[in-house]
Amino acid sequence: MNSLALLVLLLQLVSGQTAASPLDRIRAKTPVDPVTNLTPVQIAGQYSNPSWEYIKRSGGALSGDDLYIFPDQTYIYCEWADISPTTIIDKGTWSFSGSVLELKSDPEITWGTRLERRLLVVRRPSHTKEILLMGIEEELPYFEKEAGDDPAGMLLIVGRQRRRVIKPAGAARLKARLMQESWRPESFRKNP
Numbered sequence: 600m601n602s603l604a605l606l607v608l609l610l611q612l613v614s615g616q617t618a619a620s621p622l623d624r625i626r627a628k629t630p631v632d633p634v635t636n637l638t639p640v641q642i643a644g645q646y647s648n649p650s651w652e653y654i655k656r657s658g659g660a661l662s663g664d665d666l667y668i669f670p671d672q673t674y675i676y677c678e679w680a681d682i683s684p685t686t687i688i689d690k691g692t693w694s695f696s697g698s699v700l701e702l703k704s705d706p707e708i709t710w711g712t713r714l715e716r717r718l719l720v721v722r723r724p725s726h727t728k729e730i731l732l733m734g735i736e737e738e739l740p741y742f743e744k745e746a747g748d749d750p751a752g753m754l755l756i757v758g759r760q761r762r763r764v765i766k767p768a769g770a771a772r773l774k775a776r777l778m779q780e781s782w783r784p785e786s787f788r789k790n791p
Contacts, residue, residue, distance in 0.1 A: 621719045621733075622698065622719065622721070624739060625733070625739065625742065625754070628742070628746040629751050630724050631721040632721060632724055633720070634698055634720040634722055639670045639695075642700070642720070643765040643767075644730065645665055645666075645763045646665065646666040646668065646730075646759035646760065646761050647663060647759060648665075649663050650759070650762075651760060653755040653756055653760075656752075662680035663678070663680075664676065664677060664714075665685075665762075666759055667774070668693060669770045670765065670767045670770055672692055672694065673693070674692070675687055675690045685781045687777065687778070687783070688712050689704055689712040690705055691703050698720045699717055699718065699720065700720050700732060701717055701718075702715075702717075702718070710787040714734075715735065715737060715738060716736075717736065718734055718735065719732070719734075721758075723751070730761040731754065731758040731760050733758040733759075738757045738758070739757075742754065742757040
């Protein structure tokens with residue numbers, strides 16, 4: 600542990616404070632419940648940003664992303680825009696522990712992505728079947744900074760809301776379709 604981290608820890612202990620968990624940080628702005636103990640089949644789904652609920656409120660979106668969490672513990676991350684086709688930006692494997700979903704890119708992903716590797720899994724108390732994902736390193740601080748007087752709205756802007764469940768019976772077909780239609784690794788290779 601470096602000396603700065605040790606000093607911060609000592610100051611927190613002396614003052615009786617502890618570092619707030621990511622869940623506590625969201626809860627400081629708006630009520631959410633952690634989602635824990637889900638099986639791969641239960642967490643599988645298409646998670647979208649902007650969320651379908653936000654799109655309904657705002658009347659549309661010009662760009663966004665979809666994170667497909669498959670029951671076989673693989674994922675595909677796509678970005679789309681009105682001026683470009685849906686493109687797979689990242690793919691790999693995932694694990695879930697506590698209320699954190701962790702992503703690990705396949706070795707063939709040699710380019711940088713904006714997709715965070717650790718995502719907090721929560722739901723709003725009034726939406727018992729909902730699952731929202733929020734990146735811990737970048738999306739959470741942005742949420743805290745911009746929550747203002749509408750933190751529930753900002754939660755939908757920053758987080759990824761599950762748009763649909765991916766059932767094991769259709770997962771392989773969906774993954775094959777995405778790979779066929781949206782896998783364009785040549786667009787990430789640097790020209791000599």
